[in-house]
Amino acid sequence: MGKILDIISGTPLFNGLSEDQLREIEQISENQYFSKGETVFSEGDTGNGFYVVADGMVKIFKVSMEGKEQILHIFGPGEPFGEVPVFAGQSFPANAQAIARSHLLCFPRTAFVDLLSSNPSLSLNMLAVLSMRLRQFTVQVDNLSLKEVPARLAAYLIYLADEQGKEDFVTLNISKGQLAGLLGTIPETLSRIFAKMGSENLIEVKKKNIRLVNRSVLEELAEHGKHIR
Amino acid sequence: MGKILDIISGTPLFNGLSEDQLREIEQISENQYFSKGETVFSEGDTGNGFYVVADGMVKIFKVSMEGKEQILHIFGPGEPFGEVPVFAGQSFPANAQAIARSHLLCFPRTAFVDLLSSNPSLSLNMLAVLSMRLRQFTVQVDNLSLKEVPARLAAYLIYLADEQGKEDFVTLNISKGQLAGLLGTIPETLSRIFAKMGSENLIEVKKKNIRLVNRSVLEELAEHGKHIR
DNA sequence: GCTTTGCATTGACTTAAGTCAAGAAATAAG
DNA sequence: CTTATTTCTTGACTTAAGTCAATGCAAAGC
Numbered sequence: 431m432g433k434i435l436d437i438i439s440g441t442p443l444f445n446g447l448s449e450d451q452l453r454e455i456e457q458i459s460e461n462q463y464f465s466k467g468e469t470v471f472s473e474g475d476t477g478n479g480f481y482v483v484a485d486g487m488v489k490i491f492k493v494s495m496e497g498k499e500q501i502l503h504i505f506g507p508g509e510p511f512g513e514v515p516v517f518a519g520q521s522f523p524a525n526a527q528a529i530a531r532s533h534l535l536c537f538p539r540t541a542f543v544d545l546l547s548s549n550p551s552l553s554l555n556m557l558a559v560l561s562m563r564l565r566q567f568t569v570q571v572d573n574l575s576l577k578e579v580p581a582r583l584a585a586y587l588i589y590l591a592d593e594q595g596k597e598d599f600v601t602l603n604i605s606k607g608q609l610a611g612l613l614g615t616i617p618e619t620l621s622r623i624f625a626k627m628g629s630e631n632l633i634e635v636k637k638k639n640i641r642l643v644n645r646s647v648l649e650e651l652a653e654h655g656k657h658i659r
Numbered sequence: 660m661g662k663i664l665d666i667i668s669g670t671p672l673f674n675g676l677s678e679d680q681l682r683e684i685e686q687i688s689e690n691q692y693f694s695k696g697e698t699v700f701s702e703g704d705t706g707n708g709f710y711v712v713a714d715g716m717v718k719i720f721k722v723s724m725e726g727k728e729q730i731l732h733i734f735g736p737g738e739p740f741g742e743v744p745v746f747a748g749q750s751f752p753a754n755a756q757a758i759a760r761s762h763l764l765c766f767p768r769t770a771f772v773d774l775l776s777s778n779p780s781l782s783l784n785m786l787a788v789l790s791m792r793l794r795q796f797t798v799q800v801d802n803l804s805l806k807e808v809p810a811r812l813a814a815y816l817i818y819l820a821d822e823q824g825k826e827d828f829v830t831l832n833i834s835k836g837q838l839a840g841l842l843g844t845i846p847e848t849l850s851r852i853f854a855k856m857g858s859e860n861l862i863e864v865k866k867k868n869i870r871l872v873n874r875s876v877l878e879e880l881a882e883h884g885k886h887i888r
Numbered sequence: 889g890c891t892t893t894g895c896a897t898t899g900a901c902t903t904a905a906g907t908c909a910a911g912a913a914a915t916a917a918g
Numbered sequence: 919c920t921t922a923t924t925t926c927t928t929g930a931c932t933t934a935a936g937t938c939a940a941t942g943c944a945a946a947g948c
Contacts, residue, residue, distance in 0.1 A: 432752055462803045468888065473787075473827075492800065492804075494806070494885070495883050497883070499790075500801065502797060502800060513790065514793050515790075516790070518791045520794075523794045546779065546782065548779075549781040550777075550779070550782065553782035553783075554772070555785060557786060558748075560786065560789040560790065560793060561743045561747035562747045563793060564743050564789060565749075567796035567800070568721065568752040570796075570800055571721065571731060571796070572721045572729060573798065574844040575727075575803055576727055582934090607926080610851060612731045614804040616906070617903075617926070618928085619905055621869070622905090622928080654665065655799070656725055707935095807934070808934080835896065836894095836895065844936090845936070845937090847896090847935090848895065849933090850896060850898080851897085851898080
């Protein structure tokens, strides 16, 4: 199997499709390479297609007038992004930047929409992707509005531990500055909270490696948005 | 044309479909009636279908442990909601409550998914709906994370003025308490900001009627997330 | 009409988290 | 190895917005 076909068949978006269909999808894809820090697209740009990360990492983010970043998503291999303008028209609602050397597959809007028309299961897969993203957004809004930063951090650490299949140990895959942006805060605040949680024996931070010393308290903190006095 | 068919043909989700297709959709729909304050579904409930508002108003919201509400959406006639579990499986990610006497059309999951398989344009319409909702969420996250409450209020007032087709006059269609929940704040804070904006001659508040006295400054405030010292 | 119930406002106070500024580490570059 | 540049941490201070509590107001019901 070809390298690109390998990637395509491995992404959930294209699950359950026949080899022929996968080959059709490969046909319309275009390879794009980005170095670390390079912009993939900017908010307001016209979107003529969406992307799938073949390799690397891409962050989707908004920036305030004052320059503060709020990261909406960080996507890794197999994850699609930039679909909104494909289906809703208009422009990209946020910025996309490679935060590592990245290889992306780009799927042009018109060709992909044509494929959808003849592939009901591809449509359903795409509907599932967008729905899961909506679900993620409800969590993010919940976090930003109803939880304090320590609770957001606790929730993220637990999520990461589960994702990495570890019980009480995680390795950050992004810088702490980026993590601050993802949690809706700033590096200074995040740093203080890491220190505070360390001194409270909830976690042990060594560079990017974090041991969850007291997972049950972390879980309670993550649930219970605000501090209990 | 039948009353239900009238509603269905009027909602953007079913735009561009033939009469036959609309009739098929009508066939699978089920009428449901809710009084003000009644719960449509709760976070965590299993979703066996999605809804379209025929008449009335429904709020989608999250609640914190301490009881603070964050409203995600308020939907009126013609707007669909509760689609996430239809396509992503699992349960509803948030709560839905009627905030006025409401008439809803409910579309059962399996029957609707069957319709999608044979109606590519219905799929594309649904993809468009979800994509627009994703776009809205990016705005909401941007607001919550990068803007202060006065900026969010200013943005909402301008949005509402545009929606109501007025230049400098809006009528709130929800209570101020609900508006606070939508803006990610609490009634006390919103009340103070209304008072402050009034004293700064930006707006004139008379019950639910608000005159935008200085729209250009409001626009600047809405853009510029944080206060300029 | 009056009373009740929920909604909105105002005041006094607390606090989480942001800003500004300076150092310390760590990574990358020469 | 040494310098340079980015990333992270820590401290002192400010501030937006939340909490608690009391009161005003208006619509709904008797």
